[in-house]
Amino acid sequence: MTGAQIVIDALQKEGVDVIFGFPGGAILDVFDVLDRSPIKFILVRHEQGAAHAADGYARATGKVGVCMATSGPGATNLVTGIATAYMDSVPIVAFTGQVPTGMIGNDAFQEVAIVNITQSITKHNFLVKDVRDLPRIIKEAFYIARTGRPGPVLIDLPKDVQKSTLSDYKYPESVEIRSYKPIYDGHPLMIKKAIAAIERSERPVIYAGGGIIVSNASKELRELAERCDIPVTTTLLGLGAFPETHPLSLKMLGMHGTQYANFAINEADLLIAIGARFDDRVTGKISEFAPNAKDIIHIDIDPSAISKNVKVSIPVVGDCKRTLQKILKNIKPLKHTAWVERCKEWKKQYPLKFKDDDILRPQYVIEQVYKLTKGEAIIVTEVGQHQMWAAHYYNYTKPRTFLSSGGLGTMGYGFPAAIGAQAAFPDKMVIDIAGDGSIQMNIQELATVSSYNLPVKIVVINNHYLGMVRQWQELFYGRNYAYTCLRRRADCPPFCQGSRPECPEFIPDFVKLAEAYGVVGLRAMRKEEVVPALQKAFETPKPALVDCWVYEEENVFPMIPAGASIKQMIGGMA
């Protein structure tokens, strides 16, 4: 068998049913075999889209996503997508073509050292120099990607390796990597300490992250919360890990978290962090984060996540699900009536809210999406204000129903990731909630949804600004809207503080653009137009884009400015 045939055979043995990618000279041999295989291939219009689609597929299914590109620019175009997956611990395997081994290092046509480039943004990567190593490398790549703390793995395939033959090919059945042994079972002593800390606490809070979703531990999390009467707040990536409609849910914490979640963290005497990594967007000023916590329990599979940002007293290195199961085996039912009541009081007193007037507010659009889909859709987002509103005004009740670039904050992630999710679940409603800035970063994928008839729905929260950056300019840069207005033209006045009637038209016309690609295009300019437009979009079996022109200077509140503490939290009402 040739190297190219081995790749395709190995992928089938790994259970890969779809690949996202873009062909090119140095990967042609693999594409030639792929075309004759049962694996479905989705041709994106830019390699970044392939990486994000593989990521979206992986987050929606829990399986490893696969993308493929050629050498040089094909490979470098994957980089943002790989980095996105790395920051959010998403298992993907990326294949790149490479110039023939004999030409490596000669600055050959379309040559880049992609293994070097992606070293700090992959969990591991491989340059295959000999076809005899290929079966083992592919086996290891998938194993590394999906086990432990998952992450992206890249395999660089020189053209001659794809062409050379291996007579005694056999795909390995098991993997043995002596230097890679993830720890799944938490230390029994630490688990005992954790149980004791929970049992003696008066004001405990669970702070749950994406690790709950990665390890499929939602059921156990809920059991712990209910049995021990503990309020739960989640990170952005943890949305869906715990039902937000549950009385114990405090929704999201952190910079744009709910006031009640942040109040609870602030007053808690015990913080139970599970599958979360104390990111700066969660903690704000570290020295004032959870100041009343006598103990912090941190359950995480990655030892390097423990005590990296916040010193914890009870570290448990292990898989979230297994650790929770062990805790549940021994912990007795508890009641924290006064504390839970206090949290409920905060929830009542400081709810997420926005001005419900005649103006078309962005939050209203999200609320209607929630109502129309009954919370049953897979929501994917880009990055910015709309992402936060999507986190606030849609209640996530199931894991793998909210896909968003949290760590890297990649604009342009959502639409291709939605393609990946839709490819995995053709019959589910997949909605990309987008900003008018973000959507343009991978707008070319309209061609992909159109040609494969992937019925992704795009809801553009169009405020004619790079809204989140504009919000920071409004709050921290004296309203100097430098380069954030997307209507801005050469003849605009130099210093601009907001739109005026004589402002130029918005570019592009998203409705016309959607139509140009064969995608249904709809527009809502006023509040009453939102529901009918969304309904139409959700009903059509085709992909659709709804362009919602919302109030331009709406802000995301509450907000704790970067590096600040809860004391500096800005406003509840948007």
Next chain:
Amino acid sequence: MQHIISVLVENRFGVLARIAGLFSSRGFNIDSLAVSETQDPTMSRINLIVSGDDHIIEQVNKQLNKLIDVIKVQDLTREPHIERELVLVKINCLPKNRAEIIQIVNIFDAKVVDFSKKSITVEIIGTEEKLNSFFELMKVFGIREISRTGRIALPRGD
């Protein structure tokens, strides 16, 4: 504080680049680094001298362990260990200073490995402390060039 960390890694191309890349991308400082094959040709030992507080050293250990090609990480600083470094030092040496230099070389258990009209090259093995006092004494004559292997170490006992 300086730590000496011994890292066993897979003896494959690119592994050193991964280690070096980890240090630069995470902002850790390497004071010295020495790499070579071990008794098992599939493994290399990397001896790293790293400065940082406990928090940084803990992260260095954990992040190194996270690399797939890293088999074992050992911080030898706080356990009994043997530490050595070999240095070649070229010193200005006029005929009138020869005797004095050679005397010092002998006291330090060093060895003259090259001789020329105006210079002398010495091989010296030792701990950081010993080497520094040797350099201090040689400064009087003028040190022309130094080449160091970097510190290497092994734990004591079985």
